[in-house]
Amino acid sequence: MTNNKAVKTWMDEMVAMCRPSEIVWIDGSEEQLEALREEAVATGEMIKLNQEKLPGCYYHRTAENDVARVEDRTFICTPTEEEAGPINNWMEPEKMYAKLKALYEGSMEGRTMYVIPYSMGPVGSPFSKIGIELTDSIYVVLNMAIMTRIGTKVMEQLGDSDDFVKCLHAKKDVNPEERYIVQFPQDSTIWSINSAYGGNVLLGKKCFALRIASYLGMKEGWMAEHMLILGLENPQGEVRYICAAFPSACGKTNLAMLIPPEYLKEKGYKVWTVGDDISWLRIGPDGRLYAINPEAGFFGVAPGTSEKTNFNALAATKKNTIFTNVAINNEDNTVWWEGLDKNPPVDATEWKGAKVNGPEYIAEGNKLAHPNSRFTAPAVNCPCISSEFENPQGVPIDAIVFGGRRAKCAPLVYQARDWQHGVFVGATMASETTAAAAGAVGVVRRDPMAMKPFVGYNMADYFGHWLEMGKKMDADKAPKIFHVNWFRQDDEGNFMWPGFGDNMRVLLWILDRCAGKADAIDSAIGYMPKPEDIDITDLDIDADTLKALLTVDKNVWLEDVANQKEYFAQFGDRLPKEISEELAKLEANLNK
Ligand code: GTP
Numbered sequence: 001m002t003n004n005k006a007v008k009t010w011m012d013e014m015v016a017m018c019r020p021s022e023i024v025w026i027d028g029s030e031e032q033l034e035a036l037r038e039e040a041v042a043t044g045e046m047i048k049l050n051q052e053k054l055p056g057c058y059y060h061r062t063a064e065n066d067v068a069r070v071e072d073r074t075f076i077c078t079p080t081e082e083e084a085g086p087i088n089n090w091m092e093p094e095k096m097y098a099k100l101k102a103l104y105e106g107s108m109e110g111r112t113m114y115v116i117p118y119s120m121g122p123v124g125s126p127f128s129k130i131g132i133e134l135t136d137s138i139y140v141v142l143n144m145a146i147m148t149r150i151g152t153k154v155m156e157q158l159g160d161s162d163d164f165v166k167c168l169h170a171k172k173d174v175n176p177e178e179r180y181i182v183q184f185p186q187d188s189t190i191w192s193i194n195s196a197y198g199g200n201v202l203l204g205k206k207c208f209a210l211r212i213a214s215y216l217g218m219k220e221g222w223m224a225e226h227m228l229i230l231g232l233e234n235p236q237g238e239v240r241y242i243c244a245a246f247p248s249a250c251g252k253t254n255l256a257m258l259i260p261p262e263y264l265k266e267k268g269y270k271v272w273t274v275g276d277d278i279s280w281l282r283i284g285p286d287g288r289l290y291a292i293n294p295e296a297g298f299f300g301v302a303p304g305t306s307e308k309t310n311f312n313a314l315a316a317t318k319k320n321t322i323f324t325n326v327a328i329n330n331e332d333n334t335v336w337w338e339g340l341d342k343n344p345p346v347d348a349t350e351w352k353g354a355k356v357n358g359p360e361y362i363a364e365g366n367k368l369a370h371p372n373s374r375f376t377a378p379a380v381n382c383p384c385i386s387s388e389f390e391n392p393q394g395v396p397i398d399a400i401v402f403g404g405r406r407a408k409c410a411p412l413v414y415q416a417r418d419w420q421h422g423v424f425v426g427a428t429m430a431s432e433t434t435a436a437a438a439g440a441v442g443v444v445r446r447d448p449m450a451m452k453p454f455v456g457y458n459m460a461d462y463f464g465h466w467l468e469m470g471k472k473m474d475a476d477k478a479p480k481i482f483h484v485n486w487f488r489q490d491d492e493g494n495f496m497w498p499g500f501g502d503n504m505r506v507l508l509w510i511l512d513r514c515a516g517k518a519d520a521i522d523s524a525i526g527y528m529p530k531p532e533d534i535d536i537t538d539l540d541i542d543a544d545t546l547k548a549l550l551t552v553d554k555n556v557w558l559e560d561v562a563n564q565k566e567y568f569a570q571f572g573d574r575l576p577k578e579i580s581e582e583l584a585k586l587e588a589n590l591n592k
């Protein structure tokens, strides 16, 4: 309960609309969460896994039609359509509220409404923001308890302030035809209905920490980005921090937790994880850019996660973790997914709930785990969690890295010439789509700064905000900006770069560039390493492949420039002139 007038007024209205039969405040205590876990197991909402092998771990299966974010049902309801911009779905706020009210009306009859006060960022940090999520799903409560800081301490921090994001979620009947994920940035309000899948319902994550927060950042002079944060420690014990924006399922969690190749480990290099998905960035008193991770856990892609590819992520899932839509190994009541190891369980339950013979089922061309199946693991479980994870002041950023899945176009790595060029490099990002969102997979689409599904206002103004942020920093203090591509393919469709831990070799060139220690070629697209600038000690890669990875194919790039032009045209006069200038420069450089 609370005496906060703004909270009370809002809740009264939501309760009158949803009409839950009971209201339960989440205090954040272990006793309360444990009771909820037991209740969820009793009702079948969750399955308790092998508590000896996976203590504190549970399993949840979503509806078959509810396994990913739904971008076509996600709306930014600003007062005018212009403010939402051409790449967001928009509806007039009054109309949308009316439409959704009809759906929420009585939606919680006979059900319990849970009230989750939560903080994005360490409670009380100057970076942090508070939200309150009302939900009728225990699964949401238990996930929010891992992904954010929740409970009484957050209400104490809020005091009698009305500065909180009002989040409402009703599972209703998960009808995809009436599923809506709606942000009202001007009202700091999020309404989600008819889903129970992660990014649609854990409203602190994409809805608040990116869509609403990007809008607040634009108003208040900071940034909310779809970026991991990692610290790279050198043998002298100095740690430098890097933020990297890759689209969904393009390698953020993996890069954030990477284990250096053996020869670098032996020299004393280490990687520390600050965040794996979202960064909030502010300019500090010293004029440098500082980042915090507003989350407290990892909602990571399960398939492909193994001891070899991401030892640290796998280790983080060994206790107090919720698994969603992976397969169950009935032999010992544990979990399995494609890429975990080469031994799919014979006695398996696939993600939709059917008992199958794992190897046979796979041989028939099926997948045991959904490609977007996930684990929700507490950040503190991660063996390489940074000592700065809870630092309320954040960490200073040396480099910002953009990247995506590009089979042909982008080279392994290149550096932007300055901040303005870097904003252009981010704005021209593109990537092949993945299973993280409903819809076709493997189609190249433009995804500026990996924020296409997450920008809470007009993308053209967002480019403008990036440019403004750069103007507030001295050039020698602003992070240097880079672009990487771990996903270049040869003509047979094989990945040319080994990726994963070996990506460290590219990070070292990046940090050497930041420190003014590495050489580069001034190419048409930006500064690039020569093949010999990438350390390939102990790496089985031939000289031709490395050369090809660092080659810019003029024709492929000119085709991309044509596509960029078309893409930017939709923003009309609102597109900052700096972006058009950079585009013209790139085209001229390529034609030289
Ligand atoms: P979201 O949580 O959706 O934002 O995804 P993410 O960006 O954190 O992606 P994640 O690290 O979970 O990786 C997604 C998929 O890409 C997994 O199947 C990984 O195994 C694969 N992957 C990650 N890094 C690399 C890499 O360097 N090379 C290759 N080939 N695949 C990679």
Ligand code: SPV
Binding pocket: 068, 069, 197, 198, 199, 200, 205, 206, 247, 248, 249, 277, 299, 436, 437
């Ligand atoms: C993403 O899709 O970028 C994710 C998973 O991190 S979700 O929480 O569903 O957005």
Ligand code: MN
Binding pocket: 226, 247, 248, 249, 277
């Ligand atoms: Mn993500």
